[in-house]
Amino acid sequence: AQSVTQLDSHVSVSEGTPVLLRCNYSSSYSPSLFWYVQHPNKGLQLLLKYTSAATLVKGINGFEAEFKKSETSFHLTKPSAHMSDAAEYFCVVTGSNQGGKLIFGQGTELSVKP
Amino acid sequence: KAGVTQTPRYLIKTRGQQVTLSCSPISGHRSVSWYQQTPGQGLQFLFEYFSETQRNKGNFPGRFSGRQFSNSRSEMNVSTLELGDSALYLCASSLFPGQGVYEQYFGPGTRLTVT
Numbered sequence: 736a737q738s739v740t741q742l743d744s745h746v747s748v749s750e751g752t753p754v755l756l757r758c759n760y761s762s763s764y765s766p767s768l769f770w771y772v773q774h775p776n777k778g779l780q781l782l783l784k785y786t787s788a789a790t791l792v793k794g795i796n797g798f799e800a801e802f803k804k805s806e807t808s809f810h811l812t813k814p815s816a817h818m819s820d821a822a823e824y825f826c827v828v829t830g831s832n833q834g835g836k837l838i839f840g841q842g843t844e845l846s847v848k849p
Numbered sequence: 850k851a852g853v854t855q856t857p858r859y860l861i862k863t864r865g866q867q868v869t870l871s872c873s874p875i876s877g878h879r880s881v882s883w884y885q886q887t888p889g890q891g892l893q894f895l896f897e898y899f900s901e902t903q904r905n906k907g908n909f910p911g912r913f914s915g916r917q918f919s920n921s922r923s924e925m926n927v928s929t930l931e932l933g934d935s936a937l938y939l940c941a942s943s944l945f946p947g948q949g950v951y952e953q954y955f956g957p958g959t960r961l962t963v964t
Contacts, residue, residue, distance in 0.1 A: 767950070778853070778939060779955040786950060825892065835882055835946035836905050837953065839892035 737762045739826045741840035749848045754813040756843045758826030761807065768809045769827040769837070770800055779825065785809065796820070821847045851876065853942050853956035861962045867928040870959045874921050874942030881923040882953060883915060886937040895938075898923055899946045927961075935963045 742757040760766060770782040783794025790802040800811045809826060826840040854873045862868050874881050882905075883895040894907040898917035915925040921942075927934055937960050941953040 771955075778957040779941075781952055781954070784952060835880055835897045835899075835943060835951075835953065836894045836907070837882070837884075837892075837941075838894070839884075841891050 737764070737766065737828045737838050739828045739838060739840040741824075741826050741843050743843050744841065745844045745846070747846040747848065748816045750818055751815050754811070754816045754820065754845065756811040756824050756826075756845065758809045758811065758840060759807050760809060760826070760828050762828060767829050768800075768802065769829075770794065770798070770809075770811050771825045771827060771839075772822050773825065773842075774822045782811070782824075816845075816847045818847050818849065821845055853940055853954055855938075855940050855956040855959050857959060858957065859960045859962075861964060862930050863964055864930055864932060866930050867926060868930060868961060869924055869926045870938055870940075870961070872923045872925075872940030872942075872956060874923070874940075875954055878942035878944055878954075879921050880943045880946040880951070881917055881921065882941045882943075883923070883925050884939045884941065885909075886939060886958070887935070892939070895925065897946060904946055930963045932963050934961065936961060 738761045740759045768785045771779040773779050782798050783792045785792045785802045793799045798813045823842045823844050827837045856871045880899045882897040886892045896915050897905040901917045912928045917923045937958045939958045940956045943951040943953045
């Protein structure tokens with residue numbers, strides 16, 4: 736069965752410093768992986784997705800993630816945090832037998848200090 | 850192009866009542882999925898519809914049901930509401946269903962409070 740584990744429930748960084756949000760996945764199939772962001776009282780916005788093409792995936796707003804099969808990881812990074820990045824981030828997996836069903840991690844809340 | 854719309858945005862109901870939530874997908878999208886978001890359980894998959902057929906169902910009791918219309922709009926219904934049904938219900942649409950190939954775009958959600 737497919738699952739994702741987000742290793743930090745809360746991450747705090749200063750504006751202008753790098754962001755690292757960690758995600759490990761488990762999948763018995765070749766997975767598709769995503770990162771979504773949710774700002775307060777808003778729906779979910781897709782940041783980026785991996786679907787077995789390039790292992791380094793670039794997304795919106797300067798975010799990127801690297802798929803590492805040997806480590807079963809899909810960590811999200813950004814070189815320089817902005818105040819507007821403060822939100823909750825979800826790592827998501829779907830598998831080849833799951834149809835369109837998305838399996839969400841528990842989320843990582845990112846705080847950005849001025 | 851307009852995004853996914855959900856109505857109503859906020860709803861307050863009493864235990865034992867039933868509720869219907871509506872979702873209009875992005876124009877041209879034919880697949881609609883529903884998710885429940887709570888602080889304790891996080892985001893959980895409810896069901897997925899394509900061409901008016903339920904293709905996939907999550908692990909929820911039969912009180913939760915849904916349907917999709919020929920114009921791809923979808924509704925979900927919760928009968929005999931319980932306090933634990935208080936949640937943000939999110940709808941997502943994609944062009945087709947399909948193992949992550951097609952991105953899912955989420956609406957703003959309906960915040961249901963059961964008292």
